[in-house]
Amino acid sequence: MSSKPLPTVPDSLPLAEALRRSAPLANLRARLQDSADRFSAIRGALPGALASHVMPGPVDDEGWSLLAANAAVAAKLRQIKPRLESILQERGWQVSSIRIKVQSN
Template sequence: MIRRNHAISLLQATQESETLSRLCDLAEESAQRLKSIEPLLPGPLRACVRPGPIDGSVWCLLLDNNAVAAKVKQLLPALQAHLRTKGWEVSAIRLKVQTSATPR
């Protein structure tokens, strides 16, 4: 690891680090996948679905609540088929409900 006495930009740091560069590429690919399937999602649900991590051929979608998860679960076969037609090798889509961490 190279020690520096001056600040560098986030862009420069990601370009210089193979690991960070790969993470940025995966985040961008995940966002592109979500953009690809958005037309297949019902309008009101689109704002409740966010791109998640990619782990090999498994992609994760982050959802706002269990009701959204139930509806998206019904759409999974169509979403996977659509992604495959676009050239992405997706063997499974995981759904993860993310609850907000608001203090009570």
Template sequence: MASQPPKPSPGSAPLPPGTRGIDQALAGNQALGSLMQRMRESEARLAAIRPLLPPPMRPHVKAGPIDEDGWTLLAGNPAVSAKLRQMLPTLMNRLQHSGFDARAVRVKLLSPT
């Protein structure tokens, strides 16, 4: 059975014949596949700690990069950054109890765009 070409997302132009979709390209490249895996883990870590964040703070916290040294939380403003730093022991405890390895958690302030 021949594979179907990827369907374009609404509002985008169809892909030319022979063009691979992003999922196929990522799956076929080890470095990009590793990047996607780290991005998924970063989002999963944020999902694990999100219930601990005060509701008004949640939209101002983003999942950042994860590497061999640790995971970065991105804060939308200095007040959120300060509160996250105060909460680090609680957040790290939640991550460990959620099955994530005990990497350091860093907090960085998002630069304004």
């Protein structure tokens, strides 16, 4: 069997260039980065090994979500939520709300 080279597509863009040119994808990338930055800011305030059971979730116009691995982790996050919101405000984020959501498998 001989392998044929893949045909080239005229006017094709590398993926990175397409992402940079697309306004909706650029907005998504910015929100993902914002979520990661927020998580970095609060990570040190998460007690013990809790951080390994929490993931940053989406940022939208109504707030930011933290994704908890289970209900016990979510309960602990709800207890420290005021502190987490305070940390974000101290670092310059306009924090309307942190939502705590349990991840489904």
